[in-house]
Amino acid sequence: MTDRRQFLNLAAASAALACLPAGVARATLVAGRDYALVEFPQPTLDPKRVEVLEFFFYGCPHCFELEPLINRWLKTLPRHAYFRRLPAIFNDAWVPLAKAYFAAEALGVVEKLHGDLFNAIHLQGINLNNRDTLLRFVAQRGIDAAKFGAAYDAFGVQAKVQQARDLTSAYGIEGVPSMIVDGKYRTSSSMTGSHEKLFPVLNELIALAWRQHAAQR
Structure with a gap:
């Protein structure tokens, strides 16, 4: 991961996570390690769906390495979620x-x-x-x-x-690539331990956020 400085460990509420989409391997999430709560949650572009926002930098070799994995993962993204990118500055x-x-x-x-x-x-x-x-x-x-x-x-x-x-x-954001799920959960390959381990965590955070959407309807 391309770091500006070492990631801060933020306290995050632990939640019971279940009901993943069929075929998705369950991740055992650890708050403060695999993901963290965004201190000041931000509004998303489409509040009716779950947003996954990637912060990236074209000059970052880790963003370059992650890109083909993102493209493959996007083919599995559920209809109630969407993905967008934003350059980190x-x-x-x-x-x-x-x-x-x-x-x-x-x-x-x-x-x-x-x-x-x-x-x-x-x-x-x-x-x-x-x-x-x-x-x-x-x-x-x-x-x-x-x-x-x-x-x-x-x-x-x-x-x-x-x-x-x-x-x-x-x-x-302390480094790139970093992912924000639904404006309130932050994770990254650095937090999950590898690029490959990032995606099960994203899937589970998407499932958690979607259950929260359903509870608010």
């Missing part, structure tokens, strides 16, 4: 690659570019922090560089950068 050095993501999002080309951006950085050693290099890169993939550059510099992207900074802090 700890300091100004993280802003250019966050802007690259938000520009791709604004143009509707995240699915086309997301994996390519990771590969360019980690397999090809391309410095996509450089705006001109980034624009040449997207042009090589059939994306209008002028439009991408305009989106990269747009006020809307700058606003999303600030929002990403704020949420990185609000969710208590």
Whole structure:
């Protein structure tokens, strides 16, 4: 895991977790180790479903390693849950690659570019922090560089950068990749012990959050 500093162990309420979807291996969760409660829970985009939010950074090798596992896991995601990504921003050095993501999002080309951006950085050693290099890169993939550059510099992207900074802090993110379930549970490969062990924990937290949704209806 790419850490800004060592994860804090936060006290979390223990809950009886059961009723996992068929075919999902049960995880024995330990509060403060496998997951933690977000100190200040945040609203989600769709309160009728369970949100799984990944905080990532294109320059993080662990995020790069996790990406294919996420893509495989997404095929098993229940209909009452949804997944989205958000670039983490700890300091100004993280802003250019966050802007690259938000520009791709604004143009509707995240699915086309997301994996390519990771590969360019980690397999090809391309410095996509450089705006001109980034624009040449997207042009090589059939994306209008002028439009991408305009989106990269747009006020809307700058606003999303600030929002990403704020949420990185609000969710208590200390390193990436980190996952937030339903705006209130935080977990990561570092907490669970491996990338592979992360997904049973996510599945169980999704099940817990969905039961809480049902109880509130």
